[in-house]
Structures are given as structure tokens and as C-alpha cells.
Amino acid sequence: MCGICxxxxxxxxxxxxxMTDTMHHRGPDGGGVVCFEAGSGRxxxxxxxxxxxxxxxxxxxxxxxxxxxxxYWITFNGEIxxxxxxxxxxxxxxxxxxxxxxTEVLLALYATAGERMxxxxxxxxxxAIWDREHGRLFMARDRMGVKPLYWTRQDGSLLFASEVxxxxxxxxxxxxxxxxxxxxxxxLWVPEPxxxxxxxxMLAPGHCATFDGxxxxxxxxxxxxxxxxxxxxxxxxxxxxxxxxxxxxxxLVSDVPLGAFLSGGVDSGAVVATMQAKQGGATTYTIGMRxxxxxxxxIPDDLRYARLLxxxxxxENHERVLESDIVELLPRLIWHMDVPVGDPALISSYLVCRxxxxxxxxxxxxxxxxxxxxxxxxHVAARxxxxxxxxxxxxxxxxxxxxxxxxxxxxxGRLRAPRRNLVKLLRGFDQEPLERYLVHSTSYIAAExxxxxxxxxxxxxxxxLDCHRAHAERVSGANWLNQLLYVDLKTYLPSMCLxxxxxxxxxxxxxxRVPLLDDEFVALAARVxxxxxxxxxxxxxxxxxxxxxxxxxxxxWRRKSGFGAPIRAWLVGDLSPMVDDLLSEEVxxxxxxxxxxxxxxxxxxxxxxxxxxxxRIWALLTLELWQRQFLDGGAGSAARPLxxxxxxxxx
Numbered sequence: 001m002c003g004i005c006x007x008x009x010x011x012x013x014x015x016x017x018x019m020t021d022t023m024h025h026r027g028p029d030g031g032g033v034v035c036f037e038a039g040s041g042r043x044x045x046x047x048x049x050x051x052x053x054x055x056x057x058x059x060x061x062x063x064x065x066x067x068x069x070x071x072y073w074i075t076f077n078g079e080i081x082x083x084x085x086x087x088x089x090x091x092x093x094x095x096x097x098x099x100x101x102x103t104e105v106l107l108a109l110y111a112t113a114g115e116r117m118x119x120x121x122x123x124x125x126x127x128a129i130w131d132r133e134h135g136r137l138f139m140a141r142d143r144m145g146v147k148p149l150y151w152t153r154q155d156g157s158l159l160f161a162s163e164v165x166x167x168x169x170x171x172x173x174x175x176x177x178x179x180x181x182x183x184x185x186x187x188l189w190v191p192e193p194x195x196x197x198x199x200x201x202m203l204a205p206g207h208c209a210t211f212d213g214x215x216x217x218x219x220x221x222x223x224x225x226x227x228x229x230x231x232x233x234x235x236x237x238x239x240x241x242x243x244x245x246x247x248x249x250x251x252l253v254s255d256v257p258l259g260a261f262l263s264g265g266v267d268s269g270a271v272v273a274t275m276q277a278k279q280g281g282a283t284t285y286t287i288g289m290r291x292x293x294x295x296x297x298x299i300p301d302d303l304r305y306a307r308l309l310x311x312x313x314x315x316e317n318h319e320r321v322l323e324s325d326i327v328e329l330l331p332r333l334i335w336h337m338d339v340p341v342g343d344p345a346l347i348s349s350y351l352v353c354r355x356x357x358x359x360x361x362x363x364x365x366x367x368x369x370x371x372x373x374x375x376x377x378x379h380v381a382a383r384x385x386x387x388x389x390x391x392x393x394x395x396x397x398x399x400x401x402x403x404x405x406x407x408x409x410x411x412x413g414r415l416r417a418p419r420r421n422l423v424k425l426l427r428g429f430d431q432e433p434l435e436r437y438l439v440h441s442t443s444y445i446a447a448e449x450x451x452x453x454x455x456x457x458x459x460x461x462x463x464x465l466d467c468h469r470a471h472a473e474r475v476s477g478a479n480w481l482n483q484l485l486y487v488d489l490k491t492y493l494p495s496m497c498l499x500x501x502x503x504x505x506x507x508x509x510x511x512x513r514v515p516l517l518d519d520e521f522v523a524l525a526a527r528v529x530x531x532x533x534x535x536x537x538x539x540x541x542x543x544x545x546x547x548x549x550x551x552x553x554x555x556x557w558r559r560k561s562g563f564g565a566p567i568r569a570w571l572v573g574d575l576s577p578m579v580d581d582l583l584s585e586e587v588x589x590x591x592x593x594x595x596x597x598x599x600x601x602x603x604x605x606x607x608x609x610x611x612x613x614x615x616r617i618w619a620l621l622t623l624e625l626w627q628r629q630f631l632d633g634g635a636g637s638a639a640r641p642l643x644x645x646x647x648x649x650x651x
Contacts, residue, residue, distance in 0.1 A: 002027045002063070003050040003506070004075040004149075005166045006128055008137050008211055009157025011035055011046040012170075019166040020048035025336075026077075026162060026506045027051040034064045034073060042135025043213030047075045047128065048166075054079065054362060054511060056100035057255055065103050067111060068096060071133050074107045077162055078125030078147045079513065081250040086120060110138070115208060118221050122250065122519040126203070128160060137211045143222045144368070144517045145192070145205030145494030148502055150338075151216075152200045158211045163503075164200055164338035168630070174198065176631055181593050181623075182449060182460035186442045188342035188619050189496045191467045195339045196626070205494050224489055224522070226475065226482045228529045233542075236532055239524065241546040247518035248274040251364065259283035259356060260364040262317055264305025266540065266547050266556050267366030267375075271515055273313055273550040275364060282315045283359060287352040289322055289566050305555055312552055320355045322348060326570050327578060331625050336507040340626040341500050342619030344565035350504035357508045367497060368517035371488045372525040373540040374481055374533040378440040382484055383534060385436045388429065397430040434472055437484050438465050441492065443616050452598045467491065481530040568614045572607060579603060579617060582624045591627070594620070 003023030007016060016033050024031070027050025038044040049063035066073045080086070083102035086109060091097065095108050102123070109117035110129050115138065124146035129138045139160060141149045151160040152167055161167050168174055175198040180190050192202045203209060206222040231239070248271055252258065260272045262284035276282040288303035303319060310317035326347065333350055334340065356363050370376050388396060428439030439445055442465075444452065449461035471490045472483050498514075505512040515521070528542055535541035544556045571579060581587075583603065585596035599620060606613035 002052050002077040003162045003166070004077045004126065004128060005048040005159075005161035006075060006130075006137070007046045007157055007159050007170065008043050008130075008213060010155065011044040011157075013046065015170045016046040016048050018169045019161060020050055022166045022169055023050045023161070023163055025509055028509050029053040029057070030059075030062055032062055032064060036130070036132060040135075042132075045130050045137065047073060047130060049075045052361070052509060052511060053256065055083075055102055055253070055255055058099075060099040061101040061103065063103060065099075065101075065107060067104075067107055068098075071131065072107055072111050073130045073132070074103060074110075074127060076103045076106060076125065076127040078123055078127065078142065079251075079253075079511070080106055080121050080123035080125065081253060081518070082120075082122045084253075115221070118208060124513070124517075126162060135213060138208065139203060139211075140208035140221070141203045141205055143206045143519055144489070144498070144514075144522065146498050146502065146514060146517065148499065149203040150195070150200055151203060151209075153216070156214075158216060160203075162506075164195070164197060164630075165335075167200060174200070174630060176627065178457060178593070179460055181457055182453060183464045184340065184342070184623065185452070185594075185616075185619055186444050186449060186461075186464040187491070187495070188443060188615065189499065190339065191491050192495050197339070197630075205490075223474075224486055224526055226478045226486070226526050228479065229527045230529075233532060233545075236528055236542050237545045240528070240542050241549070243521050243524045244270060244515070244546065245274055247515040247521040248364070249278055250518060251513045251515045252278060254362045256361040257283075257359060258362040258364070259285065259360040261352060261356075261366065262286045262306050262309060262315075263366065264302040264307075264309060264555065265366070265558070266544055266551060267369040267516065269309050269366070269551045269555055270543070270547040271364050271366050272309070272315065273547075276313050276315055282313075284310065284315055284317045285320065285352050285356040285360075285363075286317055287320045287322055287348050287355070305558060308552060309555055318355065318359075320352060322351060322565065326574055330575075330622075331629065333504065333507070334622060334625045335629055337500065337503045337626075338630075339499070340619075340622045341496055342615065342622045343496055343500060344567040344570075344615075344618055346500035346504050347565040349500055350507055353505045353508040353510050353512070357510045360510065362511045362513060363505070365501065365512050365514050366516060367501060367514050368493065369540060369543055371485060371493045372516065372522065372533075373528075373543045374485060374530075375540045376488075378437065379481065379484065379534055379539060380537055381440050382433070382437045382481070383537070385428070386433060386480070389433065393430060433480065434469065434483070435465075437487075438468050441468075441488075443619065452594050454592055454595060457593060479530040481534055485533075567618050568612075571614055571617055575621070579621060583617070583620055587624065591624070593623075 003026030005019045013035050020031055020033055030051040033048045035046040047064040064073050064075045080102035083105040087105045090108050097104055118140055125142045126147040126149035127140060148162055150164050150167060154171055159167050159170055177196050177198040180194055180196055183190050184196055190196055193204045206220055207218055208221050209216060209218040260275055260282060261268050262272050272282055272284055286302060286306040306317060333346055427445060428436035431439055446461045450458045468487050468491055471487045475483050475486045501512050532542040547556055583599055588594055588596040588599055602613045602616055605611040606617060
């Protein structure tokens with residue numbers, strides 16, 4: 001992967017170089033900038049690039065890149081998996097190529113087909129192409145949102161980059177988008193295209209844009225379309241298996257060392273088993289937790305299942321046990337994230353990427369299966385809720401009132417996870433189906449959020465689900481389960497999961513690929529009947545059945561283990577002093593975003609076991625650290641992390 005940036009309008013080469021250098025971690029193998037002066041009604045433009053060499057790592061692959069006549073110039077972050085197939089007809093038509101890169105193919109496609117080229121490519125990408133003849137910039141982001149692209153307007157100029165910190169090099173001191181704080185606290189992230197930076201936005205997944213120096217035109221070029229096909233269950237099992245096989249094969253293209261994550265679950269296991277069969281071997285990495293940390297948490301350990309898989313598949317698996325100095329590591333990762341994401345999984349993601357980076361440059365992940373095939377507990381909760389809809393709403397409301405305040409997560413132990421899920425299930429029990437699902441997916445209901453926020457921000461509490469409702473409305477004619485999956489694919493997946501995966505992998509100068517989000521495999525999943533995704537109470541049913549020829553039974557049908565970190569142990573241990581300091585009543589009162597007394601009660605209830613507020617506290621802690629990093633330091637502060645890279649012990 002790489003880091004890209006650019007300016008259309010008021011271009012200063014020194015500023016553009018600073019923007020590019022800020023993303024050195026995204027591309028330590030090389031960098032470059034190119035600038036063009038304004039003239040003949042065309043604006044000035046500057047393009048910047050940092051390179052992580054994956055395909056054709058020779059100097060020929062350096063960017064920004066142009067074709068022979070110099071009309072089109074590109075800065076590109078990503079991988080085009082079918083670039084060899086796309087290159088062949090171009091060569092037959094007489095198009096000369098001087099590199100072996102997918103970048104040159106991408107540029108040649110645009111030169112011959114224009115925007116229609118987006119219909120042909122299968123990959124993960126964010127890129128910008130400058131047309132010198134027409135004075136027009138074209139930008140695009142991949143269908144699922146694997147690669148990020150931020151933009152802003154400044155005094156008539158357009159600025160874009162892979163990371164916000166690059167934009168900040170060319171901007172006045174940033175300000176908080178106060179009207180989006182409620183969204184962040186509710187979801188642990190801000191739904192795209194917005195961010196917590198006032199005036200800075202993301203190009204949404206499946207969207208492209210053109211800019212002529214005056215008008216920015218953003219449009220959707222792709223959307224998920226469900227069309228269930230009638231086939232036998234066995235046919236679907238075979239189609240999913242062959243679809244995964246083809247997706248993994250496409251994504252094995254690399255001129256540098258390639259391996260995979262191995263979590264011990266069906267998703268990563270199926271990817272690794274397929275990879276191993278095609279290559280005759282695989283190098284994998286697993287991250288586990290200490291027993292004392294897991295005693296406080298609700299996530300099971302992956303190590304036992306990863307060891308079983310490694311032994312059965314005969315692969316080289318490297319285990320790392322998380323023993324980080326979280327007090328030093330968290331501020332550093334918030335700097336890398338740019339926009340705050342309140343999910344502790346980013347800690348584990350970074351550490352396993354950094355460990356894998358000692359040997360690998362490209363890493364395959366099993367991410368995406370839960371959103372395509374209904375793999376989360378909330379999908380089962382949605383089915384339970386639909387059954388409960390047979391009860392009068394008054395009865396359901398009475399159940400919430402009778403038991404809502406009595407249930408607690410209880411002390412650490414095996415019952416904490418099911419009790420937590422029961423609490424979440426009860427929270428939305430009296431709501432309509434879509435609202436109930438959204439409640440299960442959030443950290444607060446509207447009344448709780450209104451109580452937490454200051455009077456200035458509280459009115460936003462009733463609107464934090466508006467974007468989710470709008471997404472659901474787009475597919476209102478689809479099966480109820482597919483509607484929920486569509487919402488996840490448009491919000492939770494890109495705004496949180498793919499966001500922290502990109503930033504943490506790039507922080508370790510590694511590339512993470514997601515075969516289960518391969519364009520063709522996604523299209524296949526859209527045709528699978530919903531009844532084979534959530535079959536009774538069995539999540540990811542057809543995917544699990546398709547993996548039966550690859551993986552041990554006990555791995556396929558094990559209890560789901562979410563990817564995360566032991567924050568419940570950290571919050572009552574190493575992070576406890578930081579929580580008391582950064583979330584003190586004085587600090588919170590000065591920020592003026594939340595009511596200090598409510599936060600203090602939240603912390604106390606979490607410590608004594610009356611409620612599981614771990615994610616809520618983590619989100620508030622992340623928000624405060626983010627404000628100190630990006631908002632309090634003035635111009636240029638984003639270029640410097642709060643603390644130097646810590647020493648992290650990984651046993």
C-alpha cells in the first residue's frame with residue numbers, strides 16, 4: 001500500500017512535500033511529488049506519493065506516474081488484482097507498457113475508457129488522476145472502502161490525502177465538528193462521509209469525484225444489490241467454496257513476502273487453508289491474551305484453536321501474546337488513526353501487524369465474512385426480536401421496565417459475556433425491528449445519550465441513527481436480514497473495521513488484503529439466499545458448510561470469538577490512573593461536551609460491576625487523547641505524535 005495526497009488550486013511545493021513526508025510510514029520505500037503551474041484556464045495542481053513496494057518493486061514503479069504523452073498523471077494507493085487480465089487486451093490494441101505495475105494499467109484504462117474503467121477493475125484502491133489537457137482531477141475509492149481518501153476545501157483549493165494529518169500540513173489549526181460528537185459516542189466512530197474534524201470529509205466507498213478547479217462533483221459508481229437465486233443448498237456450498245478459492249488466488253499476487261493472520265476461527269482459517277493449498281505453505285501470525293487479562297473480559301482466547309489449525313494444516317504459525325505498555329501505546333495509535341475510533345481492537349491489530357512485519361509485507365485477513373453472511377450475535381438477536389414481535393408492544397415494554405434495571409454484567413467470569421448480550425438484547429426489546437437492530441449495534445440509546453451530553457449537544461441524540469435509517473431505506477425491498485447486512489456494509493465495516501485495519505497496518509508499513517471482500521466474492525454473497533446466511537440460529541451457515549472440506553469440525557462450529565483487546569482488565573488496571581486524570585470532572589467541564597457527573601457515575605458503575613461501561617469509557621478516553629493530539633497543539637501539531645514509539649513486549 002501507499003500514501004497519496006494532492007492539491008488543486010494554490011499549490012506550494014514545500015507544503016506538498018511536507019504533506020507527503022507526513023505519511024512516510026505508509027510508504028517507506030520511496031516518495032515523490034510533481035507540480036504543474038496554472039495556465040489556459042486550468043488550475044495549478046500538485047500530486048504527492050509515498051511508496052510501499054508490492055508489485056514491480058523496481059524504480060520503474062515510482063509515483064506519481066504518467067503515460068508516454070504526459071497527459072495523465074496518477075497517484076495511487078492500493079492493489080488491482082485483475083490487472084494482468086486487463087493489461088492483455090490493452091497490449092493487443094497497441095498500448096505500450098514500460099513497467100510491470102498495476103498502477104500503469106490503471107492509468108492506461110482511464111486514458112482509454114475514462115470513468116467506465118471502474119466497472120472493470122477488481123481491487124482495493126484510492127487514487128487521483130490529473131488530466132493536464134482538460135485541467136480536471138478524477139478521484140475514486142474502492143467499492144467496500146478498504147482504502148481511505150480524505151478531502152477538504154480551503155480558500156477555493158481542493159486538498160486530498162490518505163490520512164488527515166497530511167491535510168493538516170496545508171490547513172489552519174483544525175476544529176472539532178461538535179455536531180458529530182454524539183455520533184462518535186454512539187457508534188464509536190463517525191459515519192462516513194463525515195469526520196470529527198470540522199470541514200474534513202471522506203470520499204465514501206463506491207464513490208468517485210471530479211474537480212475542475214471550481215466545482216467538486218461527487219457521485220456513486222457502485223452499490224450492493226441483492227438478488228437471491230434459487231439453487232440447492234449443496235450448489236450454494238460449492239459456489240461459495242469455489243468463489244473463496246478464486247478470491248484468495250487473485251489476491252496472492254505479490255513480488256514481496258506474503259502471509260496471513262490466523263485467529264483460529266472459520267474466516268481466517270478458510271483463507272489460510274486455501275492459501276496453503278495453492279502455495280504449498282503459509283506463514284501466519286496469531287495474537288493471544290494473557291490469562292489474567294482474559295479473566296476480566298468477555299472475549300475467549302484464540303491461541304488454542306490457532307494451534308490446532310496450524311498443526312492440522314502444517315503451516316508455520318507465529319504466536320504473540322499481548323503484553324503491551326498500553327499507557328504509552330494508546331496515544332501513539334491515536335496519532336496513527338487520525339480520526340478517533342473507539343474500538344480497542346485497533347491495539348491488537350497494530351501489534352499483530354508489527355509482529356508480522358518482521359517477515360511479511362503483505363498479510364491476508366478474514367475480515368468481512370460477518371457482514372456478508374450474518375456472523376454477529378446481533379443478527380441472532382434480530383431473529384429473536386422478530387419472534388418477539390408477535391407479542392403486543394405494551395408487553396415488551398413492560399418486560400423492559402421490569403428487568404432493565406435489575407440485570408448487570410456481574411463479576412468477571414464465564415457468565416459475563418452471556419449476561420452482557422442479554423442486557424443488550426433487552427435494551428431494544430420494545431422497539432420496531434430496524435430500530436431494535438440499531439440499538440443492539442450502538443453504545444447508547446437516545447435517552448442515555450441525552451443524559452450524557454451537555455445541553456448544547458443533546459438535541460443531536462435523536463438523529464445519530466439517521467444515516468443508518470437512510471441506508472436501510474435504499475434496500476427496503478430486500479429480505480429483512482439483507483437490509484441489516486447492507487447497513488453494516490455501509491457503516492460499521494468501512495467506518496470502523498476497515499478504518500482501523502488500514503491505519504494500523506500502515507503504521508507497521510504492511511499491507512492487509514481482505515479476500516472475503518473481493519469484488520466478485522461480494523457479488524456472489526449478494527445472490528446467496530438469506531436463509532443460508534442465518535440458518536435458524538446458525539450464523540454464516542453456508543460459509544461454514546463450504547469450509548468443511550478445509551477445516552476441523554471444532555474450528556468451524558466453535559463459539560464466535562470477536563477480535564478485540566482486554567480493555568476491561570486494562571481499565572481496572574494499568575489505565576485506571578489515566579482514566580481518572582483525563583476524564584476528571586475538571587477536564588470534562590472545560591471541554592463542554594459531556595456532563596462530568598454522568599461520566600463519573602459511568603466509571604464507578606464499571607468498576608464495581610453494576611454495568612459494563614468499558615467501551616463507553618474507552619471511547620471517551622480516546623476522544624480526550626485525540627483532542628489533545630490534534631486540536632490542542634495548534635498548527636502542525638498533528639505531525640508529531642504525543643509520545644515516541646513505545647517499547648512493546650510481545651512474548
